[in-house]
Amino acid sequence: MCGIVGAIAQRPVAAILLEGLRRLEYRGYDSAGLAVLEEGGRLNRVRTLGKVARLSEEVAANPLKGTLGIAHTRWATHGEPATHNAHPHLSHERCALVHNGIIENHETLRREQIAAGHVFTSETDTEVVVHAIHDELEQGHALIEAVRLAATRLRGAYALGVIDARDPEHLVAARQGSPLVIGVGFGEHFIASDVFALLPVTNRFIFLEEGDIAELTREGTRIWDRDGQLVERPVKTSSVAVDAAERGAYRHFMLKEIFEQPQAIADTLQGRMAGDRVLPETFGNQASELFQRIRSVTIVACGTSYHAALVARYWMEAVAGVPCQVEVASEYRYRRHVVPEQALFVTISQSGETADTLAALRQAKASGYDTTLAICNVPESSLVRESDLVFLTHAGPEIGVASTKAFMTQLVALLLLTVAIGRFHRLDAAGEARLVALLRSLPARITEVLALDGVIAVLAEQFVDKHHTLFLGRGEQYPIAMEGALKLKEISYIHAEAYPAGELKHGPLALIDDQMPVVAVAPNNGLLEKLKSNLEEVRARGGQLFVFADFQVPLEEVEGVTVIRLPETDELIDPMVFTVPLQLLAYHVAVLKGTDVDQPRNLAKSVTVE
Ligand code: F6R
DSSP states (O other), X not given: OOEEEEEEOSSOOHHHHHHHHHHHGGGOOSEEEEEEEXXXXXXXXXXXXXXXXXXXHHHHTSXXXXXXXXXXXXXXXXXXXXXGGSSOEEETTTEXXXXXXXXXXXXXXXXXXXXXXXXXXXXXXXXXXXXXXXXXXXXXXXXXXHHHHXXXXXXXXXXXXXXXXXXXTOEEEEXXXXXXXXXXXSSOXXXXXXXXXXXXXOSEEEEOOTTOEEEEOSSOEEEEOTTSOEEOOOOEEOOXXXXXXXXXXXXXXXXXXXXXXXXXXXXXXXXXXXXXXXXXXXXXXXXXXXXXXXXXEEEEEOHXXXXXXXXXXXXXXXXXXXXXXXXXXXXXXXXXXXXXXXXXXXXXXXXXXXHHHHHHHHHHHHTTOSEEEEEESOTTSHHHHHOSEEEEOOOOOOOSSSOSHHHHHHHHHHHHHHHHHHTTTTOOXXXXXXXXHHHHHHHHHHHHHHTTHHHHHHHGGGTTTOSEEEEEEOTTHHHHHHHHHHHHHHHHOOEEEEEEGGGGGGTGGGGOSTTSEEEEEEOSSTTHHHHHHHHHHXXXXXXXXXXXXXXXXXXXXXXXXXXXXXXXXXXXTHHHHHHHHHHHHHHHHHHHHTOOSSSOTTOOSSOOOO
């Protein structure tokens, strides 16, 4: 949801800002812009509609020399994607600002500022902030004080980068509800929405806390907390490689990330199991003691992460023997709910910054949940910092907007959690040993399924001219069908829905005709016979079936039925195994349709606004 970068250095910063934006583009790509302070105190601003590459071309034609600057890549919330709505926003050619988040009281502030004589040039919620800061600067306040005073009037979420044309020595940053890091260099300092943006220039970072305001100079930084106290925040060294977020030889990040899944699983399992046991400290040092006490689990997440949670509900109840409820965070946070006694509250998020998930966690803590656990892929994220227990998935940076390897490692984390809780309930030592062996076998199983890539690329041709697709599954394969439908719709723009196969005859069967491909996920499990009857219902009505089934499933390829065979595994890891072909199907359909696979329209990777 918008990416921001800023730099104060002894060298020209435009190239650093542009590279930072390129690396942040997954956060939004409607428009991009930057402003640098040139000698003589002139703010030089360039903004373009569309992607960062266009901004780079524009800057190449009109080089910028300034050593202090801010930049932004936008995901539109208030005001259409248009050059005049692109950041940075300026006030009276003096103050320049980039913003990530939403200012909730912008309408009131705008009315007041118009009455006071400000002329607005955009429809954004952001522009009120730059005018508010400008007014404080005009009162004679230094930039840091001007930002602090203006911030007291803002309601909502923001990460800000601000410069004053009359002050070439300072860059000011503020964080309230949207992520922001400071990059520490030698004789130069930076800000960005995440560490990846700055890896080409530094690997040392300060993670700002909620309510922090920071003043950066070339030589150092000073940070004030939400109470106005000067504070020291630790400088942390990142071990992420500078090329960790590069595409390499793959045509798209999404394909690279699908193929990285065996490694991502192995990395996530590393150090979490010994012999035939899951290590007790896998979820934190006090986890075992806490898990012994819990009587139920509540899991909250959004989108793909929510689908992982739905799979976990089947595992938690069937394997661990513990009641488990699952809900999307945007619903949970606004619902009056009953807090079960001795319950564990789990959030799942790739980014750890999803606004609804974070709000749900805060709600759960306030309403008295015993213990909170975050399953997350980003170590210094808000979700991680605010949870009692943390499990970090080691998927590595995920750049494609459609989540793939992060989902896979979330499933791995949730199966480990099922064991860690289940051993105090229904799961015996033999059951645990069996699960551990299955988890160990997973990277090899996923590698086998990836070999189907070519077959699925050909299969994809049958979906390109379709407008709708139905996905069917039963049991823990129902959420996998949901995930398959989400992947297809978000990157190919084909309308796709998932149904538990048993629900077909209660309505969706009416949709079936030869223009509605039906994808079914059919491992050889206890529900297979039931699923086969459901598939017959589709066939009898002329539907085109595409069935992903393992080798043991007795299913004939006949007119209208295409069967794609997968290696036979075990029911407990089938959700992971059957996820892969659905990811590949969505990918190849999107490639054939010529959509922007890694940056699909209207979406952004990290949803830091409500
Ligand atoms: C879909 C996708 C989204 C995210 C959702 C939650 O491919 O990636 O549905 O899963 O926006 O994001 P996180 O996991 O970062 O909380």
